[in-house]
Amino acid sequence: KAKEAGKNNCQFYTRGMSASAVNYLLLENDLRRAVEQQQLILHYQPQIDLQTGEITGVEALVRWQHPERGLVSPALFIPLAEETGLIVPIGEWVLREACRQQKAWLDAGKKIGRMAVNLSPRQFRQKNFPGKVEAILRETRLSADYLELEITESCAMENASEAINQLNQLHQMGLYLAIDDFGTGYSSLAYLQRFPIQKLKIDSSFIHDIRDDQNDAAIARTIIGLARNLHLKVIAEGIETEYQADWLRQHGCDQGQGFLYAKPLTALQIEAHFHAGKFSFDGNVVSLDSVA
Numbered sequence: 016k017a018k019e020a021g022k023n024n025c026q027f028y029t030r031g032m033s034a035s036a037v038n039y040l041l042l043e044n045d046l047r048r049a050v051e052q053q054q055l056i057l058h059y060q061p062q063i064d065l066q067t068g069e070i071t072g073v074e075a076l077v078r079w080q081h082p083e084r085g086l087v088s089p090a091l092f093i094p095l096a097e098e099t100g101l102i103v104p105i106g107e108w109v110l111r112e113a114c115r116q117q118k119a120w121l122d123a124g125k126k127i128g129r130m131a132v133n134l135s136p137r138q139f140r141q142k143n144f145p146g147k148v149e150a151i152l153r154e155t156r157l158s159a160d161y162l163e164l165e166i167t168e169s170c171a172m173e174n175a176s177e178a179i180n181q182l183n184q185l186h187q188m189g190l191y192l193a194i195d196d197f198g199t200g201y202s203s204l205a206y207l208q209r210f211p212i213q214k215l216k217i218d219s220s221f222i223h224d225i226r227d228d229q230n231d232a233a234i235a236r237t238i239i240g241l242a243r244n245l246h247l248k249v250i251a252e253g254i255e256t257e258y259q260a261d262w263l264r265q266h267g268c269d270q271g272q273g274f275l276y277a278k279p280l281t282a283l284q285i286e287a288h289f290h291a292g293k294f295s296f297d298g299n300v301v302s303l304d305s306v307a
């Protein structure tokens with residue numbers, strides 16, 4: 016049964032609500048057709064420079080517009096797609112659509128910084144994955160400078176030596192690489208410093224209670240310090256309050272992403288933030304002459 020959830024004011028399903036195996040199987044059948052029936056859509060969540068307030072990029076987040084169920088959250092169908100292998104065509108669609116949109120915005124003079132795309136483990140580990148990215152960049156005529164790829168810490172660390180090999184190929188193509196959900200996995204620091212990455216994303220679970228939970232605050236401080244020492248950019252996910260933003264700014268976190276700034280927005284909503292070629296955020300006009 017669908018329920019009005021807060022996120023994007025749309026209908027979402029959670030595991031709890033669709034727990035039955037039958038439901039899950041029905042969903043799998045529907046998911047097989049989702050790509051060809053053009054039911055997937057991308058939303059884009061701005062990433063903000065905490066010092067200047069400028070937009071540094073957007074993260075593409077997939078949603079599934081199910082004909083009967085309404086908007087289905089990726090938290091539900093991405094794990095299903097991963098289990099069934101459907102993540103390969105879905106992930107390819109996401110990458111192509113994100114590149115197409117970024118190129119269209121660039122051609123229209125709408126600079127939103129980098130377009131970040133999430134990769135799932137099965138997608139990332141495909142032997143020919145770097146080649147697929149290269150083909151999509153060529154097809155969409157997008158320069159690699161404008162694309163960022165996110166892999167989760169657990170994906171990177173699970174098979175670290177293969178991940179390094181894969182990341183090196185992507186890095187040589189000129190892509191910007193980020194480790195997502197950082198702090199939730201089991202990082203080997205020896206491997207971390209061998210990854211050709213540019214950015215760590217502090218998982219939102221450490222940001223949520225940063226005011227009241229000294230352990231969360233200590234972990235966030237540690238990740239910021241680690242990023243600093245490894246010469247990586249660091250971004251905090253899930254910023255919802257001014258207190259969290261101020262704390263992160265004061266502790267040297269470079270960037271932030273969260274409902275405080277913007278929820279994931281449709282392409283049209285992103286475009287509505289442009290005035291005279293500049294992305295204006297809550298009346299705060301910023302210039303974007305180069306990719307941050």
Ligand code: C2E
Nearest residue numbers: 076077089090093109133134135253254255272273274279
């Ligand atoms: P993620 O990559 O860590 O993305 C951040 C999630 O946090 C997004 O959820 C976003 O809407 C949510 N979020 C952002 N700001 C806030 C905030 O201030 N408060 C709260 N409570 N939440 C916030 P979403 O869009 O539901 O995506 C969930 C996860 O699904 C993503 O986590 C990512 O792991 C996965 N996902 C989404 N799109 C894709 C995709 O295209 N491919 C793959 N492989 N995974 C995807």
Ligand code: MG
Nearest residue numbers: 074133165195
């Ligand atoms: Mg992400």
Ligand code: MG
Nearest residue numbers: 195196216252
């Ligand atoms: Mg994340």
Ligand code: MG
Nearest residue numbers: 196218219252
């Ligand atoms: Mg997360």
